[in-house]
Amino acid sequence: MTDSKKKWQEFFGTLPSLLWLTVFFVIPTFIVLKFAFHAKSPDGGVAPGLTLETWRTISNPNYPEIIWRTVWISAVTTLICVLLSLPCAYCIARMQKKWRAFVAGLIMLPFWTSFIVRVFAWRTLLNPEGFLQQVLIWLGFADQNTMLNYNAGAVLLVSVYSFLPFAIMPIYTAAEKFDFSLLEAARDLGARSFFAFRKIFLPGVKRGVISAILMVFIPAIGSYVIPDLVGGTDELIGNKIYQRTFGDRNWPHASALATLTAFSVLIPLGCVAWWMKRQDEKEARRLAEATARRLSGGTA
Amino acid sequence: MANEFLVFDHVTKRFGALTAVNDVSFSVNKGEFFSLLGPSGCGKTTLLRMLGGFERPDSGRIYLNGKDITDDPPNMRRVHTVFQNYALFPTMTVWDNIAFSLRIAKKPKEEIEEDVDQILEMIRMTDHAWKYPSQLSGGQKQRVAIARALVDRPQVLLLDEPLAALDLKLRQHMLLELDAIHDQVGITFMYVTHDQGEAMSLSDRIAVMNGGKVEQLDKPTQIYEAPRSSFVAAFIGDTNFFDGEIVSTEGDYCTINVYGFAQISAYNDKKLSVGQKVHLSVRPEKIRVTLAPPPPEKGAGINVFQCTVSDIIYQGVYTKYWVKSSDRSISALRPHSRFLLDQESITWNDKAYCWWHPDDGYMVENFSEEDASLIHPSPPAQKPKGE
Structure with a gap:
């Protein structure tokens, strides 16, 4: 088979998914982007004719604060999820094979209940009369005036609860393929357990960790159900987009906010990706130089 | 210590x-x-x-x-x-x-x-x-x-x-x-x-x-x-086991009556006496297989048995023979130190002699029947060759 023929086969093989993504992802994204450059029509739709009017009126003094809150809650949620998932995935991957599928099943079990119902359950749990607060009062960590519900802390807690399986699963998948005899080798060569975990296990499941970060961070940025139900006045940008879309029927405004959020995430992510690529190139250059030095040293 | x-x-x-x-x-x-x-x-x-x-x-x-x-x-x-x-x-x-x-x-x-x-x-x-x-x-x-x-x-x-x-x-x-x-x-x-x-x-x-x-x-x-147990004898290299009882001793040597086979003389380094049960291990490379009887200068008192060649496995450096003597299978190795094609060749079903010196048998101290069957390979089934 020639190379060009193989390339064509690959192209046709990926065509269905390419079409799917184009029709249901790329085009809608651009429609959302385009809406931000239209005016609102009186019937709640989008008026024809391009305008920058929406962008001029978007400078609501609340927005920077809300976007900042969205980003930090999402970032902290991601961090906590990944930190909890690493030991969890490690333990599951080290279990006997017959137990692994069972425990992985337990982690997916909450998905059998509706997401909204689960968040609602948290609202009850966090209520001043709720179970959690009563336990904390009994233990002496809280009193009647403590407010567990309706603040950023509650949003963070419920976000971690909701997104944890999305972090465990990719890390567990990577950990299952990890060769645990490498940890024994590290221990054998003098490494303490935690050092071996950090220097050998962590780089070994790096791909899983990156997937986990994306799987948690991206939905966390766009989440609006959790802040709406347990966030009180500590709203996230998702709530604002929701209100603009369904409350005010102001689609251009909602689109502009969505675009803004997307860029406020994509730009830092792009910077990180660029920095990591540079690090890789640096490392490759270092290795090439070291080889050259050694080879010339060897012949001298 | x-x-x-x-x-x-x-x-x-x-x-x-x-x-x-x-x-x-x-x-x-x-x-x-x-x-x-x-x-x-x-x-x-x-x-x-x-x-x-x-x-x-x-x-x-x-x-x-x-x-x-x-x-x-x-x-x-x-x-x-x-x-x-x-x-x-x-x-x-x-x-x-x-x-x-x-x-x-x-x-x-x-x-x-x-x-x-x-x-x-x-x-x-x-x-x-x-x-x-x-x-x-x-x-x-x-x-x-x-x-x-x-x-x-x-x-x-x-x-x-x-x-x-x-x-x-x-x-x-x-x-x-x-x-x-x-x-x-x-x-x-x-x-x-x-x-x-x-x-x-x-x-x-x-x-x-x-x-x-x-x-x-x-x-x-x-x-x-000098394997101490039958397991060691069988696991390290190949060996032939002979189980029997000492029927007579003479100086450093003794004669063993091997059940269902024949009388074998062996070096009695353990100083065992008549009537004691012994398990003798003889390595295949110590056993020679020849068409003619062993030459007299090889000395009297060596163990010689008539046998039939039942299988031959050619391995380049040496050839492995399975021979049958009184219904007993014995394996022997023959190294090829000379150009093989010039030598007399032994083939399937040949009537031959197998022989070894009494010094080449070694009495194993600890014998267990399971070990022998576990490791000692039985000879392959005879193929209808040359018939």
Whole structure:
């Protein structure tokens, strides 16, 4: 088979998914982007004719604060999820094979209940009369005036609860393929357990960790159900987009906010990706130089 | 016990109902090349893992250089392992892999560079220092694994079937290399293998293990020529067992009546007396098969039996014969020191003679029937050849 023929086969093989993504992802994204450059029509739709009017009126003094809150809650949620998932995935991957599928099943079990119902359950749990607060009062960590519900802390807690399986699963998948005899080798060569975990296990499941970060961070940025139900006045940008879309029927405004959020995430992510690529190139250059030095040293 | 370097003192390890290592005691000298040899499941790897610190014995102690290390975690022991699958860190270069233990020991940078470069030179991998393990061949990975374990000069180097994954030619080459490395560094090597050839060619001493126990601990020649048990006799090389009873003794020799076969004379080094049961092992290469009867100058008193050749396996260096004498199968090896095609050739169903000197039979002390059937291969079914 020639190379060009193989390339064509690959192209046709990926065509269905390419079409799917184009029709249901790329085009809608651009429609959302385009809406931000239209005016609102009186019937709640989008008026024809391009305008920058929406962008001029978007400078609501609340927005920077809300976007900042969205980003930090999402970032902290991601961090906590990944930190909890690493030991969890490690333990599951080290279990006997017959137990692994069972425990992985337990982690997916909450998905059998509706997401909204689960968040609602948290609202009850966090209520001043709720179970959690009563336990904390009994233990002496809280009193009647403590407010567990309706603040950023509650949003963070419920976000971690909701997104944890999305972090465990990719890390567990990577950990299952990890060769645990490498940890024994590290221990054998003098490494303490935690050092071996950090220097050998962590780089070994790096791909899983990156997937986990994306799987948690991206939905966390766009989440609006959790802040709406347990966030009180500590709203996230998702709530604002929701209100603009369904409350005010102001689609251009909602689109502009969505675009803004997307860029406020994509730009830092792009910077990180660029920095990591540079690090890789640096490392490759270092290795090439070291080889050259050694080879010339060897012949001298 | 004073100058014994590494001591296993009544070590036992159980996994559930299985006793992997059963009350094992022995000691290893400093600088020795010591092998643990046995079939899979004999407990040799468990013993090695206990020495590495990955398993804790249920009872018994392990001493290294006079210090009790039984309860020390792996990272606190000056004992490094070369793993069967090498276990090189895939995210690190060859250089970083080797420097791993030195960096943990927080050695100064210059010292690390010097040590790593030096050992890279020893294993002739200087040109590959900045490659990743996935870019190396099997033999190269093997050498890096050895270098990584040796670089900070452990007290004992453990090798867990290190050559099992290599092909035959490479294995032979690595055997020589391992031997050279051992001579060069002078560190105690503890080598685990199921391959008797590897153990015989490398070791100063071998401990043959079976069922969690050490059956025999000796120099390679002793293990081969004077096996203490039928298991050792059958596991190390091939052998013919003859069970019988002494019917007469004469000086250093005795005559054994072998059940269902014939009378055999053998060297009576155990000074057994008439009526005692014996188990005699005769190695195939000690038995000669010829078409003519043995020449008289070979001496009187040798064992000669008429036989029929039932199978021949040509192996290049030698030919293996299965002969039948009074319904008894005997295996014999014939090395080809001369050009084979010039010699008289023996073929299937030939009437021949098999013979050996009484000195070449060795009386095994501990015989068990299961061992013999377990390891001693029965002759292949006779093929209807030349009929």
